[in-house]
Amino acid sequence: MSDSKPEDNRDMRASSANLRLAPAEIAETDLIIDGVSKRFNTREGTVTAVDGMSFSIERGEFVSIIGPSGCGKSTIFSILGGLVRSFDGRVTVNGEEISGPHPAIGMVFQEESTFPWRTVIDNVAFPLEVQGVAKAQRYEIARRFIDMVGLAGFEQRYPSELSGGMRQRVAIARTLVFEPKILLMDEPFAALDEQTRLLLGDKVLKIQQDLRQTTLLITHNITEAVQLSDRVIIMTFRPGRVKRIVDIRLPRPRHGDVVSSEAFGRYVAEIWSDLREEASRGMAETEAGARQSKA
Template identity: 50%
Template sequence: MTAKIVFENVGKVFRARGTTVTALQEINLDVKDGEFLVIVGPSGCGKSTLLDLLGGLTEPSSGRILVDGKPVTGPGLDRGVVFQQYALLPWRTAQGNVEFGLEAKHVPRRERAAKAREYLDLVGLSGFHDRYPHELSGGMKQRVAIARSLAFDPDVLLMDEPFAALDAQTRDGLQDELLRIQELTGKTVVFITHGIEEAVYLGRRVAVMTSRPGRIKQVVDVPIFSQSEDIRSDPQFAHYRHEIWTLLRDEVDKARHEELEATRV
């Protein structure tokens, strides 16, 4: 399977108020075409910064990022982004929000409407096309946000803790929905989470990051689990959850220690 995305010695330095903060350092990582890669790491390790760089929302201080062999120089319709906050337009219906990205591609109105309905159906919102965001639950809003990103048919879906604000039951349901959609569409997905269980459940590979400056500590291959009644209770699932937590534990402790030191200065 060929590499869809390549990070080559990527670093990111922020300068503010006379201080310099190294957020990311020497990130080297490949993401295969059609892969579901999950990135985990302690708070403040640069996970979201890494996704912003891939999305073209900011530029690396060093190194480069390639998508299909071409350097990322800014945002593009080949990459769709889903954030933790839904960022829906409150004056537009669910369908209107999904159509928004299609308008940027100058898709004709009738085709736009049909495509918006198609993707709302895909994410399980058939019959809710005419509802406004204030009429939808949190989980339904996130479904609209996913449909909006999928509708303009990006090759890569970038997801920054999209289920973090949802209750456990809704989150579990959307995880299953996302896996179904990814299998159906074959999209390359890069997914950021704080949740180790979520990482093991969703990812075919899980990249574990160090505390700041963020680097790739290790990439763990996760098997496809048998569709038992409860995958999360499978002993093999517990094994990978423990392996990733072991890798993260030292980094979380380092991050906490650095926070404590910073408050003493």
């Protein structure tokens, strides 16, 4: 008899956008975003979160999106993951236009998403349990991904016995059991210290290279974006648009020690120059709005 609780089903969105295993026959996983715009109705009126976003990600590529607070990064993440269905423009996966969750896409969220009453192996195996996979088989699959994220030996531990970085690795492993061809991550390391970020970044890169996954990372951390990415998409302040795309020509396989290189520093400075301009504009508009509301 399953020990799953109602909370399990409510929180499953934090492990993947859907509860279907990715079909093995999906070979091409190019992701194309074409003229995507999203507007929200608020008490102050209509707000355009993103406006005409267009870019593509090739198979096996690691791309980061970075921009100032409020630029619509997480809106793009939610649209691609199928959590927001009403938008203008088109999103296609391997030539198939999508408007909701897709079996080729897995999602990792910023928020803590492990089930505290479940051990590591039961957390990771939970999506397979929902699918009705036999216990022995789901444990075998779960162990593979637990080992991949560097948690072998911790299978019977509970989340309360793990560090924040280890809990986030459990969440990543739980998404990977779907074997998604495309992995979306929304600031998954935001709550971690800088050292843990770098070490976990190494682990994520190794997994991405081993699985040949197309990966899109939403982040506000320039160091993280440069460390991990083949390309970095810089967004403007609201409404979010593509300001510039920077190719990161650093050698692979890439490890955390690359951050000390001169080339790495140049990329960080280049991206910060664009980001500072947009962040300053956002701060000025926010301050002007606050003054008007007080008047």
